[in-house]
Amino acid sequence: MARVLMKGCEAIAEAAVRAGCRFFAGYPITPQNEIPEYFARRMPEVGGTFVQGESEVASVNMVYGAAAAGTRSMTSSSSPGIALKSEGISYCAAARIPIVYANISRGGPGVGAIQPAQQDYFQATKASGNGGFEMLVLAPSTVQEAVDLTYAAFDYADRDRNPVLILADGVIGTMMEPVELPPMKTDEEIAAIKAGKAKWACTGHQLDYANRAWIQPGQWNTQIMQQENEKAAALYASWEKDVQVEEYLVEDAEVVIAAYGVSARIGKSVVDLCRAAGKKAGLIRPITVHPFPYAAFDHINYSVCKAVLDVEMSIPAQLVQDVRMGVKGRCPVETCLCSGGNIMSREAVLRAVDAILDK
């Protein structure tokens, strides 16, 4: 398979098309405009549908409708736009409708900065809408990984009948990198996926009250509502098996960098620089930021590790709270942060590592 140079946003869109996504609705916002623009060109070629919604709110609900009718469907946005979509995402979670969406995140809060940031960690992992639902949240750190995770996201979404979030940032979204694209699902495969949803999808059924499709993002009956929430909780608990994490040179590390997404690739290059200089650094990179790979922090040798360094493009730090839960007080947790659309620099991380090692 030949590699091609692709922009992150376009690669995410192409991976979705190849996974069988045949409906996309979105609304312009920087830095993710290349996603809707790519779908606008690409969907007609594969018999799919692209709609530019009148708002983020409308777009996510178009996706809710298309997915509720059985089609693999996607939307995307960036931070403030994702906030607007949160109601629709909560509805999808409550009604158990599989959708995939991407947040190419930028600075915040408010309108923030249009440049890259990782300010949406809590929003993505803790409360993507009202009601305490959970989602698999996948955080790529390369364009290739963005492709692979987007492709897989549709399978996860269908398996669980639940939304899946691709949490990327403006660097991953706008940079170009060589990728190998996954195989294109055939029309037959896509039809089979849709047919597999025929029982619950709202497309019309033979008259039979008990077997109609009734998509309910809520319940009037409190007992049934509780049962639905208990079923959802059991689903979320089952995701332990889906945790993905990269552990890099952790075992003997005197300092372990904890980072996800673009900060993690920068952190990994710092580990390489350190090791080349005889300094024992390592990296823990959550790929699923929800569920979080807490167990990876048990692999640190706390008798030699001086500190875990949380590296993220967010002020105040957010990831650090999960890192602390993983470390459980076994060593100090320090931070190396930037924000506002400024991109994490390798030199800044290197200085932070050195400061820990020199203590």
Place this chain on the structure above:
Amino acid sequence: MEKIYSRTTTIQEDKVSGFCPGCMHSTVVKLIGEVLDEMGLVDKAVMVTGIGCCGLHMDYIAYDTITAPHGRATAVATGMKRTSPDSLIFTYQGDGDFASIGLGESISAANRGENISVIFINNGIYGMTGGQMAPTTLLGMKASTAPKGRIAEEHGYPMHMCEILNQLTAPCYLERTSCNTPQNVIKTKNAIKKAFKNQIEGKGFSMVEIVTSCPTNWGLDPLDALDFIEQKMLPEFPLGVVRDR
């Protein structure tokens, strides 16, 4: 003996309606069922309901249904119809849903000429939440959030959705009907039939605005509510076909 009327197959007999006595939602839901029966569309039907009293019948209809977030029914219907063009996709929305919180979705879906049908229930008040002011509340009409009645200087004027949508090029059919008399009930049923027929024929966006009563929140008994429709609502919301092309 010849059978001239039977109950619609689309309503589950052992389920109880959640509607108040005298509420016309039940009339309209029955009419929709009858139209689906007569047109042979029950197995293609998907009702997209809004939030509010317009969702209270979901437990007793026997065809496919989905609840949209408040105001977003036409967006949900857009996604459904675009990906499932052989289904009959219609929304069922109240005035708060269609004309207030969902105004952007309503106008935009109409402007795109989405091939869907909208059943819009205008009773001039928020029902489920307890009688708050709607965009269609009449001037002078009291609401729990307008205790002195709707005042133009403070609240603006009742919104006329048929006329607003008539400013757009794309919609194919806009009609306002009521259910306050047997004749008007029959006209409403015919209007619903036409809206569905337009969709089957691929003609685009149809909307039937149905002026109904809310005896509970109007503070009137059901019969007085019929008079209120005739004397107060219909002068503000005149019945008739606003567009048919």
Place this chain on the structure above:
Amino acid sequence: METNLCVAGFGGQGVMTLGKFLASAACDATEKNVTFFPSYGAEQRGGTANCFVVISDGMIGAPLGDVMDDLIVMNGPSLSKFLKTLKPGGTLFINSSIVDEKDVDRDDVKLVKAPVTELALEMGNAKVLNVIMLGVYVGYTEVVPPEVVWDTIEHKLGKKPKLLPLNKAAFEKGLELGRAQK
């Protein structure tokens, strides 16, 4: 071996295209890792434009760093903005038509000059200045084989074949200038 390059200039000078051509060539015809990262702002037109290209035998961490191995500046404001990021011993490529050599206030960097604005005008199309500069850069550094870069340009311009002879001439002019200053 890793090369960090920053390309900076006015919007409209083809700075992004220069970076993308180079990154595409590295992707298409080498086994190396490569990243292209455009900086972006709110304005659609005017102002400065810059992008970063990293070509590496190993894994690439940051697609843009604090310290550049090479810097291409197409206008004066970009020189004052980015010269401080060039590492000691790094190479500075200037569009000497409009960037004054006297403004280069560092003596710990190598300087490669090419009057690409004038050369492009002489060739009859002001727009090819970026292709000339790409030629200069590739001719001087050989970070990617020149013939591979030309293949990429030819492929990318495939839909506008009548532009090919001009671009070919521009690229070769650049190569010649770059090689001459090695």
